[in-house]
Structure formats: structure tokens, C-alpha cells
Amino acid sequence: MEEDRNLRSSSSSSSSLQPRSFAHAKLIAIALVPFVVLAAMIAFIFGPGQQFLGIGTPLPEITIERVEFQEDGIIVAFIRNTGPIDVTVGQADVNDRIQQAAIEPGRELPRFAEAKVIIPFPWNEGEPYEIGVTSSDGTRFSKSIDAAAPAASPDVEQAAVFALIGTYVGIIPVLAGLLWLPFIKRLSLGKYRFFLSLTAGLLVFLGIDAIVEANGIAAVSVAGVFNGQILIVLVTILSFLALMYASSKLGERSKGGTSGETHELPSYDSTHSGHAKTLDQQHHQQQLVVKPVAIALMISIGIGLHNFGEGLAIGASVVLGEIALSSFLIVGFMIHNTTEGFAIVSPLAKARVRRMLSKMIIMGLIAGVPTIFGTWIGGFVYSPIAAIIFLSIGAGAIFQVVFLIYRGMAQEEVDRGKIMSNASVIAGFAVGMLIMYVTGLIIPS
Amino acid sequence: MTTVKVIVAVAIVAAVLSTAFAVSGQSFVGLLAIAQDSELKKNTIGGHTAGYGLYDTSGDVLDPANSYSTASKEVVIDPDKYLRAFDYGRVSTLADGTTLREFTLVADDRQVMEISPGVFYNVWTFNGTIPGPTLRATEGDLIKINFINNGSKPHSIHTHGIHKSEMDGVFETINPQGKFTYEFYAEAFGVYPYHCHVTPLEEHISHGLYGVYIVDPKSPRPQADEMVMIMNGFDTDFDTENNFYAVNTIPYYYMHHPIEIEQGKLIRVYLVNMLEFDQINNFHLHGNLYQLYRSGTNVAPDEYTDMVTMSQGERAILEFNYKYPGQYMFHAHKTEFAEKGWVGMFLVKDPAETRSDGGSGSSSSSNSFPQTTTISGDVGR
Numbered sequence: 001m002e003e004d005r006n007l008r009s010s011s012s013s014s015s016s017l018q019p020r021s022f023a024h025a026k027l028i029a030i031a032l033v034p035f036v037v038l039a040a041m042i043a044f045i046f047g048p049g050q051q052f053l054g055i056g057t058p059l060p061e062i063t064i065e066r067v068e069f070q071e072d073g074i075i076v077a078f079i080r081n082t083g084p085i086d087v088t089v090g091q092a093d094v095n096d097r098i099q100q101a102a103i104e105p106g107r108e109l110p111r112f113a114e115a116k117v118i119i120p121f122p123w124n125e126g127e128p129y130e131i132g133v134t135s136s137d138g139t140r141f142s143k144s145i146d147a148a149a150p151a152a153s154p155d156v157e158q159a160a161v162f163a164l165i166g167t168y169v170g171i172i173p174v175l176a177g178l179l180w181l182p183f184i185k186r187l188s189l190g191k192y193r194f195f196l197s198l199t200a201g202l203l204v205f206l207g208i209d210a211i212v213e214a215n216g217i218a219a220v221s222v223a224g225v226f227n228g229q230i231l232i233v234l235v236t237i238l239s240f241l242a243l244m245y246a247s248s249k250l251g252e253r254s255k256g257g258t259s260g261e262t263h264e265l266p267s268y269d270s271t272h273s274g275h276a277k278t279l280d281q282q283h284h285q286q287q288l289v290v291k292p293v294a295i296a297l298m299i300s301i302g303i304g305l306h307n308f309g310e311g312l313a314i315g316a317s318v319v320l321g322e323i324a325l326s327s328f329l330i331v332g333f334m335i336h337n338t339t340e341g342f343a344i345v346s347p348l349a350k351a352r353v354r355r356m357l358s359k360m361i362i363m364g365l366i367a368g369v370p371t372i373f374g375t376w377i378g379g380f381v382y383s384p385i386a387a388i389i390f391l392s393i394g395a396g397a398i399f400q401v402v403f404l405i406y407r408g409m410a411q412e413e414v415d416r417g418k419i420m421s422n423a424s425v426i427a428g429f430a431v432g433m434l435i436m437y438v439t440g441l442i443i444p445s
Numbered sequence: 446m447t448t449v450k451v452i453v454a455v456a457i458v459a460a461v462l463s464t465a466f467a468v469s470g471q472s473f474v475g476l477l478a479i480a481q482d483s484e485l486k487k488n489t490i491g492g493h494t495a496g497y498g499l500y501d502t503s504g505d506v507l508d509p510a511n512s513y514s515t516a517s518k519e520v521v522i523d524p525d526k527y528l529r530a531f532d533y534g535r536v537s538t539l540a541d542g543t544t545l546r547e548f549t550l551v552a553d554d555r556q557v558m559e560i561s562p563g564v565f566y567n568v569w570t571f572n573g574t575i576p577g578p579t580l581r582a583t584e585g586d587l588i589k590i591n592f593i594n595n596g597s598k599p600h601s602i603h604t605h606g607i608h609k610s611e612m613d614g615v616f617e618t619i620n621p622q623g624k625f626t627y628e629f630y631a632e633a634f635g636v637y638p639y640h641c642h643v644t645p646l647e648e649h650i651s652h653g654l655y656g657v658y659i660v661d662p663k664s665p666r667p668q669a670d671e672m673v674m675i676m677n678g679f680d681t682d683f684d685t686e687n688n689f690y691a692v693n694t695i696p697y698y699y700m701h702h703p704i705e706i707e708q709g710k711l712i713r714v715y716l717v718n719m720l721e722f723d724q725i726n727n728f729h730l731h732g733n734l735y736q737l738y739r740s741g742t743n744v745a746p747d748e749y750t751d752m753v754t755m756s757q758g759e760r761a762i763l764e765f766n767y768k769y770p771g772q773y774m775f776h777a778h779k780t781e782f783a784e785k786g787w788v789g790m791f792l793v794k795d796p797a798e799t800r801s802d803g804g805s806g807s808s809s810s811s812n813s814f815p816q817t818t819t820i821s822g823d824v825g826r
Contacts, residue, residue: 074491074498090563092507097784098689098696100511102490104504107563117507120491120498138564138681138688 060087060135062109063223064143065384067131068151069123076151077117077131077143081109082223088136094121095130096142123148154380162315162375169314170307170371173334175364177341181356184349192350193409194428199343200402201432203299206306206340207398209440211236213309214391221384228385232392239396240403247298247404292351293359295408296344299401300363303340304370305394311374312387335439340367347405509562509786510697519565521558521653522574524693525702528672531581531659534588544586546631550577552619552641552654554596560679561689561696561786569596569641569652575694576675576719577656580639582631584663590627594619600649601625603642604658605758607632615642634662635742636715636760638675651680651721653694657760659715662744669713669764670706676718676726676755676777676787687722689786690777696786703792708770710796715741716753717760726787727754728763729778735765752778767793 061083068076075094081087087109092101101119109115117133125148132142184195211232218228344363348356378387409425488506492499534546554569571577582588594600598621603614608629611617619625641654657673677694678687689696706712714735720726729752736746737753741762753761767773776788 070498072498073496074500088563089507090565091509091561097781098509098786100490100493100506100508102488102500102502102504102506104502107505107507116504118490118500118502120500122494122496134564134681134688136563136565138560138566138679140682140688 058084060085060137060139061223062087062089062133062135062141064131064133064141065114065221067129067143067145069125069129069145069148071150073120073122075119075121075123075129075131077119077133078114079109079117079133079141080114080223081111082226084111086110089115089117089133090136090138091134092117092119093132093134093140093142094119094123096132096140125149158379159376162379163372165314166311166369166372166375169334169337170311171365171368173337174303174307174341174344174368175361177338177343178345178360178364180342181345181349181360184346187349190424193422194424194431195342196346196405196409197425197428198432198435199299199346199428200405201429201434202339202343202436203302203398203402203405203432204429205433205436205440206303207395207402209436210306210309210391210395210398214388214395217384217387217391222388226385228388231385231388232395235389235392236396236399239393240400241396243298243397243400244403247294247400291408292347295347295401295404296359296363297366298397298404299347300344300367302394302397302401303343303367305390305397307337307340307367308370308374309387309391309394311371311376312378312390314371315375315378315380337368339435339439347408507563511701519559520695521556521560521568521570522576522694524695524698527574527576527579527693528674528704529670530579531671531673532578533581539587544583545589546582546586547589547591548578548580549591549593550602551593551595552600554598554600554652560681560694561691564681564689566679566681567652569600569649569654571602571654571656575653575655576677577639577654579657579659579673579715581659581661583661583665584631584634586631588627588629588631592619592625592627594621594623597621599623599643600641600654601643602627602639604629604639605637606635606658606660613642618643631660633742634660635740636660636717636762638717638719638758638760640719647721650719653677655719657715657717659741666713666744667711669711671713671715672704673715674717674728676716676720676728678720678723678782678785678787680722685722687720687785690720690782691786692789697788699789703772703790705792705794706767708767708793708795711764711766714763715760716755716763718755718757720757723757723779723782725754725756725779726782727752727778728775730763730765730775731773732769732771733765733767733773735763738762738764767791769793770795770798 061081062079063082064077064079066078068078070076077092079089089103089107089109091098092103093099099119099121101117104116104118106115117131119131123129127148128144128146129148130142130144132140134140184192187195214232215229218232222228341364344367345360348360374390488502490500490502490506490508491497493511532548534548537545537547539545550571551573552569552571553573554567556568556570556573557565558568560566560568560575568575580588580590590602590604592602599618601614601618604612604627606629612627612629614627617625637658637660639656639658641649643649655675655677657675659673674692675694676690676692678690680686681688691698693699716728718726731751734749734751737748737750738744739747739761741760746764753763755761770793773791773793774788775791776783
């Protein structure tokens with residue numbers, strides 16, 4: 001603080017005759033110079049420069065983001081102007097045959113504006129359709145639907161069905177996976193490391209899976225202007241960094257606010273011998289209790305975000321008619337997601353945690369319940385952009401947890417570089433990813 | 446323990462916020478929509494046939510089939526006027542007694558006009574319309590067409606029929622701002638297309654440089670209510686597939702503006718197929734059959750039918766009269782074309798009733814789709 005003050009006074013001493021506010025204004029003025037130049041350039045380009053810079057013809061672009069098939073013989077297409085210019089919609093069609101339609105709020109779409117095209121049409125369930133709109137310059141934009149399925153109406157009944165699906169694929173498997181706790185508790189340190197690393201493998205698979213899925217959505221349903229793929233990378237990195245920061249703050253807190261070098265300890269109770277029950281030791285104990293819970297909690301939040309994305313995909317698929325939600329699919333998700341419960345409990349296994357059961361249940365719910373919210377949002381108000389963001393946040397969270405797990409293990413090793421060459425760690429990681437891959441095969445895509 | 450509580454609280458808040466975020470994208474747009482809807486105009490769409498939903502909208506209606514809401518000033522043709530308009534040219538008699546008919550055709554390729562409700566296209570036109578004017582002469586007349594190219598690309602006029610090589614419109618392409626006079630005798634009698642023959646030919650024809658040319662036999666055909674129908678279409682997105690089909694350019698036009706004809710009166714349709722990109726096109730008449738004169742080059746009919754199928758450039762004369770009054774469709778029996786606009790309606794009127802109306806009757810401005818009666822129950826038995 002003292003040093004800071006010195007620094008400030010020295011910098012202002014040269015201009016001590018001027019009032020401080022004037023110096024500020026000057027600084028802001030200097031910062032604005034490039035903007036002024038830029039503004040002048042823009043004015044030039046839109047003004048006199050337009051005649052020789054007006055290269056090429058801007059083409060209209062309309063993206064059909066979503067198509068809903070309603071029970072009473074109505075098809076609704078949600079369209080957005082994703083091109084560089086305003087567009088006017090001329091006509092609408094079903095399977096390239098012109099149909100009577102209404103467009104709300106109106107046929108004129110400014111850039112990025114959204115509109116709803118309502119087409120009365122006696123559609124048949126399970127049949128493929130191509131819905132098209134033609135802009136006033138005669139360009140047709142279309143979207144294909146593999147199989148028409150009645151739109152989920154946001155009523156209690158439909159919400160309950162989605163909640164049931166979410167419970168089956170999200171909550172029950174995760175809670176079931178938590179029951180591996182007693183098993184992990186009885187493992188020796190070497191075997192425990194294997195399973196902890198296996199957890200990391202499971203998580204890395206989930207993270208990659210989330211990114212791949214987000215990429216699929218970005219490629220199919222998001223218009224180019226939104227840069228969906230860049231958004232995935234961006235959000236994943238930001239999510240990772242934000243959680244890194246949060247976890248280091250968490251580490252500091254658990255040490256009673258001392259902001260020295262964070263000495264993060266492994267997530268299982270060490271067999272360190274010869275320590276007296278000093279205050280420091282008690283402190284140490286407390287940290288050992290909190291830290292594994294924190295990691296488990298972060299895992300469950302990461303998995304929760306992932307499951308939210310999974311729920312979005314399930315809800316949207318039902319509505320978009322992309323999958324028939326067969327019992328086989330549900331079973332596939334159940335087996336796949338049971339491993340997520342394992343991932344949550346493994347850091348807790350060697351820690352002494354009070355009220356373990358209630359904490360575990362809370363974490364299981366944090367990981368599982370978002371599936372239900374996901375199915376609701378995916379089914380009732382699907383937005384591809386939101387889906388991408390959630391999946392990417394989940395991926396970042398998952399990678400951050402993996403990072404924490406390995407850092408924890410590495411700090412336990414006397415020789416820190418050794419951890420990644422440990423056979424059981426590598427085997428665990430590989431087996432974890434393979435388990436995910438194999439159980440993933442059950443899910444028909 | 447407080448740490449855990451804080452984390453749980455943070456997680457819950459994060460979940461709520463993220464949910465709110467996901468919903469907000471939708472609801473924000475929704476709010477805008479509500480704000481714009483406050484004018485409360487209401488239109489109803491659908492429901493004209495069983496199975497089609499009924500929907501009240503505060504937005505705009507896109508309905509080229511049942512209404513005609515476009516600004517007529519920007520439309521490339523008035524199909525009502527075109528239907529029965531024949532250009533006989535400026536007539537004079539030569540020293541040897543031959544009738545001379547002089548026509549002027551001006552080509553342009555720079556306009557963007559409406560070719561289907563709400564859809565605008567770079568139209569290439571003769572005398573500003575698609576199709577160009579219907580040229581009509583009698584066999585043996587001398588025809589002079591003063592052609593002016595007012596466009597930005599070379600154009601020409603290629604007329605089907607019998608004429609000299611240099612009048613064929615193939616070897617002399619007329620450059621922008623150029624002029625040329627085509628001169629030939631009208632032979633043989635029949636119905637023909639005329640069109641630009643400059644390459645790329647497909648482009649010049651599909652943009653609209655065509656029209657109908659009729660040569661009457663020296664002893665005229667019987668008196669009839671005569672009309673011209675040119676079957677055409679437009680590929681507005683340049684994928685070599687037509688987006689719109691019609692007779693006389695505007696899709697569905699004669700559905701909301703049915704062609705009024707008199708019961709029992711002889712109707713003669715000069716039908717020409719100028720459809721680009723598709724190999725075939727056809728004409729099917731409801732509730733009736735017609736005498737078909739292929740190419741119109743014979744006075745005796747070739748066939749008595751309700752269906753004629755034509756490739757590009759083919760044409761025929763159709764003659765029929767209606768036995769019963771009412772509304773009768775005519776359309777391509779290639780259903781795809783019909784559902785992209787090539788469909789129309791004859792409104793057959795009982796002449797006695799028309800007279801008793803005092804002539805003022807509910808004439809051509811009928812904008813509504815004909816009433817469809819849905820029959821339920823086991824009527825079929």
C-alpha cells in the first residue's frame with residue numbers, strides 16, 4: 001500500500017500545478033484519438049468512399065432455426081435474418097410447394113430479427129418435411145426435418161413426462177453411481193489412485209463429448225454470423241479459468257484466509273505419521289475435510305452442466321423429431337450416467353466428512369436435476385446458442401476438475417514429476433475413457 | 446461447513462441464472478413482438494380445406510394462391526389485360542395488295558419487377574412485359590418488326606415460322622442501343638412462339654424474352670372468345686430449377702381472378718409452352734374436353750381430350766365450350782407445377798343470368814378463393 005501511494009504521488013508530481021481532473025481529461029482524450037480516426041474513416045467509407053469501395057453484392061440470408069409441428073394442422077417455422085442486409089419474406093412453402101402462411105410480427109426482417117412463420121398444413125407424423133421461405137429477391141432458404149413429431153406443448157402433462165425422462169436418465173443413475181462409495185473406501189492407496197484417475201478419464205470423455213456435441217449443434221443449427229464454433233472454444237476456456245479462480249479462492253478460504261502459498265493437499269487422508277495434535281495440525285485436518293468436498297462439489301457442478309446439455313439435447317430431439325425416445329435410449333443414458341456418480345464419490349472416499357450421506361445426496365442432485373431443467377428448456381424453448389453455451393461451460397468445468405484431481409495427486413507425490421508416469425494412474429485414465437466410450441455405444445444416435 | 450453452504454448457494458444461483466439466460470433469448474424477442482403487435486390488425490389463414498389448421502394472425506399474410514396483395518405498378522404483367530390482347534400492328538396495304546403489318550419491339554434487361562406476390566426478379570422484357578405482346582397477322586401478310594435493343598446485353602428476335610435465313614434472329618445479334626428490322630411473310634398459319642436467340646440461350650429465355658405470334662388462316666376460324674396462354678416459370682434462385690410456374694407469368698393469378706366465360710360459347714385458347722428447365726408441361730381442363738389443334742397448323746382437330754402434354758416450344762390451339770355454369774379449374778397435371786402456381790379457374794356464367802344482372806354483376810374483381818365444401822359422413826355409399 002505504501003509503495004503504491006509513493007508511486008502515485010511521484011507520477012502526479014510532474015503535473016502538480018494542474019488540477020487532477022484536467023490530467024484525467026487529457027488522458028481520456030489521448031485514449032480517444034484512435035476512435036476519432038476510426039470514426040472519420042467510417043464516415044468516409046459510407047460517404048464519398050462508397051462508390052469505389054462498394055465491391056460485391058450483399059446477399060440475403062435467412063436461417064430457419066426451429067420448426068414446430070402443431071396438432072391442429074399447423075407448422076410453425078422460427079426464422080432469423082442472419083445475413084448482412086435487411087430482408088423481406090415473400091412466400092413460404094412446405095416440401096417446395098407454395099403454401100398460404102402468416103408471418104409475425106411481419107414480413108420485413110431487419111438484421112438479426114426473428115420472425116414466426118405459421119403455415120396451415122395437414123402434416124403427417126413421422127414423415128420427413130422440408131420447410132422453406134423465399135425472400136423478396138427469389139432466394140429460397142429451407143430446413144429439413146427427418147420426422148415430424150407433435151410439438152411439446154408447455155403444459156403440466158408434458159412437463160411431467162420430461163421430468164420423468166430427466167429423472168430416469170439423470171438423477172437415478174447418478175445417485176446409483178454414488179453407491180460405489182463403500183467400495184472405493186476399502187481400496188488401498190495404489191488402487192485408489194487407479195480409480196481416481198479413472199474418474200479423470202470419465203470426465204475428460206464427458207468434456208470432449210460436450211464439445212463435439214456443441215460443435216454439431218453449431219454446424220447444423222447456428223447461422224455463420226454467430227461464430228458458433230469460436231464461441232465453444234471461448235466459453236470453454238473462460239469457464240475453465242473462472243473455475244480455476246474460484247477454486248483457488250476456495251483453497252484460500254479453507255486455510256483461514258492466509259494468502260500465502262496455497263498448499264493444496266491431496267483429496268484423501270494421508271497416512272503421514274508423527275504429527276502432534278498442534279493447532280496447525282487441526283487446521284490441516286479441517287482443510288482435508290473441506291477440500292475433497294469442494295472437489296466433489298465442483299465435479300458435480302461440472303457434471304450437472306453437462307447433464308443440463310444432455311437434457312437440452314434430449315428435449316430438443318423429442319420436439320424436433322430427430323429421435324424416437326425409445327426405452328433402449330433411456331437405458332443407454334442410464335448406464336452411461338451411472339459412471340458420473342462414481343466420479344463424484346471417488347474424491348470423497350478417503351476423506352472424513354461429517355454428514356456424508358446428505359452431502360452426497362445434494363451433490364447427486366446437483367449433478368442430476370439439471371437434466372430435467374434441460375429437457376424442459378430443450379423441449380419448450382430450444383435455443384441452439386444457449387445449448388452451445390451450456391455445453392461449453394460444462395466442458396470447461398470438467399477440464400478444470402480433471403486439472404484439480406491431477407494436481408492433488410501430483411502434490412502428494414514426493415517427486416512431483418512422477419505422477420503421470422505412474423502405471424496405475426495411466427491405466428485408470430485409459431480405462432475411464434474406454435468405459436465411457438463403450439457405454440456410449442449403447443446410446444443410438 | 447459455511448464454505449459448503451456458500452458453494453451450494455453459488456451453484457443454485459448459477460443454475461437459476463443460467464436457466465434465465467437460456468430463456469431470455471426467447472422472451473426478449475417475444476417482448477419485442479408483443480410491442481409491435483399492439484396495432485391489432487387481424488387476419489385469418491388456413492382452414493379452407495379440412496386438415497389445414499385455422500390461425501388468426503396479427504402479422505402479415507403470405508398467400509399468393511388466394512389473394513393478390515402486391516403493388517400492381519411493380520408487376521411485370523397484368524394477366525387480365527394480356528389474356529385477350531392481340532397486337533395486329535400498324536396496318537397498311539402495299540401496291541400489290543399485300544397487307545403490311547408493322548410492329549415495334551423494344552428489349553430491356555435492367556428492370557427488377559415483381560413476378561410472384563412478394564418476389565422480385567431481374568426481368569428481361571419485350572415492350573416491358575413478360576410475356577411480350579401477342580403479335581397477330583393473317584397468312585400471307587408482310588410483317589415488319591422494328592426491333593430496338595434498349596438493354597445492356599445483345600438481344601435478338603427469333604420467330605418460329607417460314608422465313609429467310611437472315612431474318613431468323615440467330616446470326617444477327619443486336620448490340621445494346623442497336624436496331625434491326627425483321628421482315629418476312631406470315632406463313633404458315635398456326636400459333637408460334639417468338640423469343641430472343643442470343644446465347645446463353647437458357648438465360649435469355651428464362652429471364653422472360655418471349656411472346657406469342659399467331660398467324661390466322663386466310664379463311665378465318667369461327668368466331669370465338671379468344672385468349673392467349675403462355676405456360677412459363679421462373680428460376681429465381683438460379684439453381685436451374687423453377688421456383689414458380691404459371692400461365693401468363695403470375696402464379697395463381699387466375700385463381701383469385703377467375704377468367705369469366707359464357708356458358709355454351711366457343712372458347713379458343715392459343716396455348717404456348719415456353720417453360721425453361723423442365724422437359725414437359727401440360728394443360729388439363731376440368732369438367733370438359735377440348736378439340737386440340739397441334740401447332741394450330743390445321744383446321745381439323747387432332748384430338749378430343751382434356752390433357753395435352755408439351756415440351757418447350759410446343760404449342761396448340763384448344764377449342765371448347767362449357768355445358769354447365771360454375772367454376773372449373775385448369776392446371777398442369779404435373780402436380781408440382783400446379784402447387785407452385787400453374788393453376789387457374791374459369792368462371793362459366795349462364796348468359797341468361799348475366800343479362801338479368803343488368804351487366805353490373807359481381808365481375809372480375811372477385812378476390813376470394815372459391816368455397817370448398819367439406820363433405821363428412823358416408824356420402825359415398
